[in-house]
Amino acid sequence: MRSLLRVVVAALVAFLVGLPRPGAAAAIDESFADACKRWSALSLQGPSRPVTDLRLVSGHLTLELKRGSAALVLAGSDVVGIFFVGQGSLEYLTEDAVERPIVSYNVKKNTSLTEVARDKALVLGDTVREVLWLAQGVALPALTGEGTGQPLDTAFTEHLQRYGRIRETPPAQQFAAWLQNGQGQPLQRGEIVASSDDLVFLSDPVDARSELLASTREVKELDNRLYLTTLSEQPLGRARRDPVAPRVILADADIAVTASAGKDVSLTVKETYTAVSGRTGVLLLNLYDSLYGRSNQDLRHLKVKSVIDDSGAWLPFHHERDSLAVELATPIQQGMTAKLRFEIEGDILYRPEGDSYWELGVEPWFPQPEMGGQYCTIHTTVKVPKPFVPFVPGKTVRRVEEGELNVLETRLDKPVQFMVILAGKYAFKEETKDGVTVRIASYAGKNDLAMAKLLNLTRKIITYYEGFLGPFPFDEFNVVEINDLGYGQAPPAFMFITKEAFNPIGDDINELFSKGINERFAHEIAHQYWGHVVKMPTHEEQWLTEAFAEVSAGQVIRDLRGKSDFKGLVAVWKNRARQATEIAPIPLANRVANKSNRYAAWSARTYLLYAKGPWVLNSIREQIGDQAFLVFLASCQSTFRWKFGNTPTVQAVLEAVTKQDWKAFFDAYYWGTEMPQK
Ligand SMILES: [Zn+2]
Incomplete structure (x- = not known):
């Protein structure tokens, strides 16, 4: 992290220690870097207290901490949480009918939590033996026990180490950014050690606008890194069917790539961000900081050297666990832009199996927001040593040789996501x-x-x-x-x-x-329409790209190859759809996880998006006829041209084309787990 020029006002109020100041927001004019530093070094305040029957409640989660010891948690001198060790229990309720099947599947296949039906809800439960509860903008319960509890320092250190292995936005970044971005709303995070699972709970009413319950899973072949498996995610203050709008979009990027003949690369990336909603003082972006080649013996790194804005100010940033937080010199609000220049270096030119090519793929090799915020025109210049030849999306401005280098300059004047470069x-x-x-x-x-x-x-x-x-x-x-x-x-x-x-x-x-080549070719080409002209704002809308590309490929097969090939393809869709349909509704396909059988999870997800999705669309075709179906697809293209799509609007388009009500159909087959028979 860079050194700071700002005056730290927070330090002036920091002497108000001794009393817990539950949920007190730190002064907003504390810099992000200082806040991040405080949150990166959490500590316990003094000896613990005995605890009996303490309740922690947030949204659909209730923790009953029956007996044990707890201490207040400090970020710098601010009380920001509670750390508990002892005996307790957890109850989490999901009332969302859409997610219920996949909650049940993931809980069974990934955890030892119990599940019980209660009216229309599903209740998850377990015993709990350790909790780190962090909160901003909401009061913490007081620790009122008399006397001294058991020492917690060792348990606390171990807890931070274990949860620190999770590859997600570090809590320090999230909470420090919240001070500037959170608009006074509460942010709550629970790290809950249950009987045999490490759980994470996150209530985020501003960005994700949801509450999340997740379990951790370890990936042995990646150095035992931990990843989160979503058990439940329920919308906060919005309807599940409406995609969450991003706070900012990446509107333009100018990328200069200089590759070595080996694995080193340097990047200069100029980016323009436009604020969509809220007030953003800190940008939370994705950018690899480390990644593996084929094995965990082969760890590669990407390092940000500097971030400078268009006034020449050096901006503080924090880069950890593939998350890059950048503090803007001036916060931006709706319609305002921020222009940044990143200098980045790394050794991430990985050659699969020692082959003579490398790819900077759809992963975050340059700073970028979540997919719903990727909406950028791009100018790119790539320089690679001969004999490698570069390929870059966009209209060729020049493809030339400069001494020992092959140089390619391109321009994309349509907004895109998932930018890539390949050379070899x-x-x-x-x-x-x-x-x-x-x-x-x-x-x-x-x-x-x-x-x-x-x-x-x-x-x-x-x-x-x-x-x-x-x-x-x-x-x-x-x-x-x-x-x-x-x-x-x-x-x-x-x-x-x-x-x-x-x-x-x-x-x-x-x-x-x-x-399968003809079909695959047709599917991938269809993605230029379903994926790039019509974009998916979130993983939940992925059928807009996969199912629509696949069903369009089906039309190619039928009309250019023949009816029997098409019949065969439709039979495959139906058969695979049947195998996966009960596991999750189509929008939650990306949640499917199975700890002991990763292939089962992979195939369920694939079958939902690439087979049930097309099968549902084909069923629409069967009902309305070929001609109206093509009009429907064309209308989706024109409605969402160069925009983010969403399924409620797809339904409305279909209703406009057919002058019929399709709500029951979408409820059963898209939002639900039923299969259309034909
Ligand atoms: Zn695809």
């Missing part, structure tokens, strides 16, 4: 027709035949989609071979596709995968 030993072929350049890049040697074939296939599919989804959304489209098998991915103006697409005739493995 590639050859490519490109062709411009009707204003769209299609570029096919093959890995490790020129594969003329495959490139010509794929160029033709890509062009055919684009022309087909243009017939009902509108003009192809980008000036250039890159199809880039990945030296692996069995998948495709669709960043903006891009398709990564594994090598069997380039070698359709070959060994048995290629034979196996190539059957």
Whole structure:
């Protein structure tokens, strides 16, 4: 963290110690960096007190701390929480019918919590033996026990270490940012050690606008890092069906990448943020600080050297656990912008299996907000040592050689999410027709035949989609071979596709995968419409990209390959949908987790988004007919053109197209776990 120039007013009020000042907000003119420092070094205030029958209640969570010892927790000299060790119990209630199936599944597959139905609610319960409760903007219960409890220092240190392994926004960042961003609202976090699970509770009424109950899971092959599994997430002050609006959007980025011939890279990223709601003094962004290559022997790092705003001020920042918090010189409110320049260095040019390429993928390799805040036009310049050839989304401004370097400059003038860059030993072929350049890049040697074939296939599919989804959304489209098998991915103006697409005739493995190539190609190209023209604001709206891309691919298969292939595809959707439908409703597919059987969780999620979603859309097609269905898809495109989509509006579009009420249909099959029969 950078040193600070600001006067720390908080220090002046800090002598008011001794008495707990429950939930007292620190002076707002305390700098973020100082607040973050205080919150990064939590301590216990004096000896603990005995506790009997202390209740901690927040939203749907009740903790009964029956007996044990507790001490007040300090951030600097402010009392910010309570640490308890002893015997207690937890009760958490979910009243949300939409999430109920997946709450039940995740609790069973990931925890030893009990669940009991009570009226229309589900009650989760367990015993509790340790709690760290942190709160801002809301009173803490007083510790009134007489005398001294057991020493808690060791338990407290161990607790902080254990929970500190969770890869999420560190509580220090979250609470310190809250002082400036929280608008006086309460923020509460419980770290609860239950009978055999470590739980996290978070009540955030401003940003997430939800209350979350999660359990931790350890990933052994990543150095025992901990990740959170959502058990329940209930909306606060909003309807579940409405996506949460971000506080800021990243509106423009100018990215300069200088790659070494090895694994080092340096980035200069100029970003423009626009405030959407609230008052933002601290930007909470995502940016890798460390990541693994293939194994946990291969830890890579990304380091922020500086953040400077457009007035030349050096901004304090805090970068930890893939979260980057930046304090703005002046807070921004609705419509205001902040322009920042980041200098970043790292050794993250990872070459899979020692291959001759690297990819800066859809993960946060440059500073960016959550996906609902990614809405940016991008200018990019990439310099890579020869013989590597770079590929970047956007219209080519120049592709030149500068001495030992290959240089590519591009511009994306449409707002996008999921920006990527790739460079490696590639050859490519490109062709411009009707204003769209299609570029096919093959890995490790020129594969003329495959490139010509794929160029033709890509062009055919684009022309087909243009017939009902509108003009192809980008000036250039890159199809880039990945030296692996069995998948495709669709960043903006891009398709990564594994090598069997380039070698359709070959060994048995290629034979196996190539059957799906046409379908996969059609699916990935459809993402330029479903994913980039129509964007998903949150993971809960992912069917807008996956199910709509898949059902559009289905149309390609039917009309360009034949009815029997299409029938086969629909049968696969139905069969897979059936296997997953009871686990979760489509919007909560991304929550599915299974500690002892990760494949089961992976397939359930996949089947919900890529099979049940298309099956539901196909059922709409069956009911309204081909023509009206194409009008429906086209209307979704025009309604959400270059915007974030959402399912309530999709339903409204369908109702406008068909002049029918579709509420019961969406309630049962999208928000619920039922299967349309046809
Ligand atoms: Zn997809």
